[in-house]
Amino acid sequence: MFTREAPAEDPLTLVFSALADPTRRAILVRLTQGDASVSELAGPFEMSQPAVSKHLRVLEKAGLISRSRVATSRFSHLEPRPLKEATRWMDKQFWNESFDRLDAALAGYLENQARNAQEEEEKENDQ
Amino acid sequence: MSDQTVPAIPEVTESDAYITRAFNAPIDVVWKFWTEPEGLAQWFGPSTTHVDPATIEVELRPGGAWNLDMVDNETGAHYPIRSTLRVVKEREYLEGEVYGETEHGDVLNVVLRVWFHDHGDKTRITLHQGPFSAEFRDMTAEGWEESFQKIDAIVAGAAA
Numbered sequence: 001m002f003t004r005e006a007p008a009e010d011p012l013t014l015v016f017s018a019l020a021d022p023t024r025r026a027i028l029v030r031l032t033q034g035d036a037s038v039s040e041l042a043g044p045f046e047m048s049q050p051a052v053s054k055h056l057r058v059l060e061k062a063g064l065i066s067r068s069r070v071a072t073s074r075f076s077h078l079e080p081r082p083l084k085e086a087t088r089w090m091d092k093q094f095w096n097e098s099f100d101r102l103d104a105a106l107a108g109y110l111e112n113q114a115r116n117a118q119e120e121e122e123k124e125n126d127q
Numbered sequence: 128m129s130d131q132t133v134p135a136i137p138e139v140t141e142s143d144a145y146i147t148r149a150f151n152a153p154i155d156v157v158w159k160f161w162t163e164p165e166g167l168a169q170w171f172g173p174s175t176t177h178v179d180p181a182t183i184e185v186e187l188r189p190g191g192a193w194n195l196d197m198v199d200n201e202t203g204a205h206y207p208i209r210s211t212l213r214v215v216k217e218r219e220y221l222e223g224e225v226y227g228e229t230e231h232g233d234v235l236n237v238v239l240r241v242w243f244h245d246h247g248d249k250t251r252i253t254l255h256q257g258p259f260s261a262e263f264r265d266m267t268a269e270g271w272e273e274s275f276q277k278i279d280a281i282v283a284g285a286a287a
Contacts (some may be wrong), residue, residue, distance in 0.1 A: 086256075089259075091144035091256050092146060093173070094172075094173055095144065095146050095256070096146065097173040098171055099148050099150075099170075099252075101169070102150065102157075102170040103150060105160060105166070105169035106151065106152040106156060106157065106160065109154055109156060110156065
C-alpha cells in the first residue's frame with residue numbers, strides 16, 4: 001500500500017512536468033493578465049487551437065488552471081496554489097542540500113580542531 | 128530603518144519554506160560557518176554547485192551585504208546571491224533580504240530569517256524563507272514570472 005516511490009499522478013510531478021514545457025509556461029504568464037479563451041491563447045503562439053487545447057488539458061490536470069464555459073467558448077483561469085507549493089518545495093530542497101553540506105563541513109572542522117588540540121598536547125608532553 | 132529585535136518564529140504559511148535542523152557543533156562554530164567567508168564557501172548551495180570564494184562578501188551589521196556566487200559544478204555558470212542584512216544578533220539571529228540573479232533575470236526576492244538555538248555541543252537552526260504575512264503580496268504577474276525563472280534556472284541546472 002505504501003511504497004517509497006512517488007506515484008505517477010503525484011501532484012508535484014504533474015506540476016513540474018506541466019511546467020517543463022516553455023509554451024505552457026508562456027500560457028500561464030499570459031493568464032496572469034486575466035482569463036482567456038482558447039482562440040485568444042492560440043493567437044500569440046502561432047499554434048492551432050487543438051494544439052493549445054492539448055496544453056490546456058495538461059495544465060488543468062496539474063491544477064495550474066481551471067476552465068469554465070461561457071456560451072461556446074472555454075475560458076482558462078490561473079490557479080496559483082500548485083505553483084506556490086512547487087516553489088516552496090524547491091526552496092526546501094535548496095536548504096536541505098545546503099544543510100547536508102554544512103553538516104559535513106562542521107564535522108570536518110571539529111575533527112581538525114580536535115586533532116590540532118591533541119598535537120598541541122603531545123608537543124607539551126614532549127617538552 | 129532597522130528594528131534590532133529577534134522576532135518570534137512565525138506560523139508557517141503555504142508560501143513559505145520552513146526548516147529546522149540540529150547540528151553536531153557548538154553555536155560559535157555554526158555561527159562562524161554562516162558569517163565568515165571561509166565557512167560559507169564550504170556549504171552554501173545545492174550539491175550540484177559550489178561557492179566561488181572570491182565572490183563572498185559579508186558585512187555583519189544591519190544594512191550590510193551578505194553576498195556570494197554559486198557556481199554550477201558542470202557548466203561553471205554563476206548564480207549570484209545578493210542580500211542585505213536587516214537584523215544581526217550575534218549567535219542568535221540573522222535576517223536579510225535576498226535577491227538571486229540568473230541569466231533569466233532576478234529571482235527569489237524573499238526575506239530570509241535564521242534563528243540559532245544554543246544546545247551546548249549541539250546547535251539547532253530554524254530557517255524561514257518567504258514573505259511574512261504582513262509583507263505578503265498576492266501572486267502578481269511579476270511574482271509568477273519570478274517563479275518561472277527560478278524553475279527555468281533549476282531545470283537548466285539539473286539538465287546540465
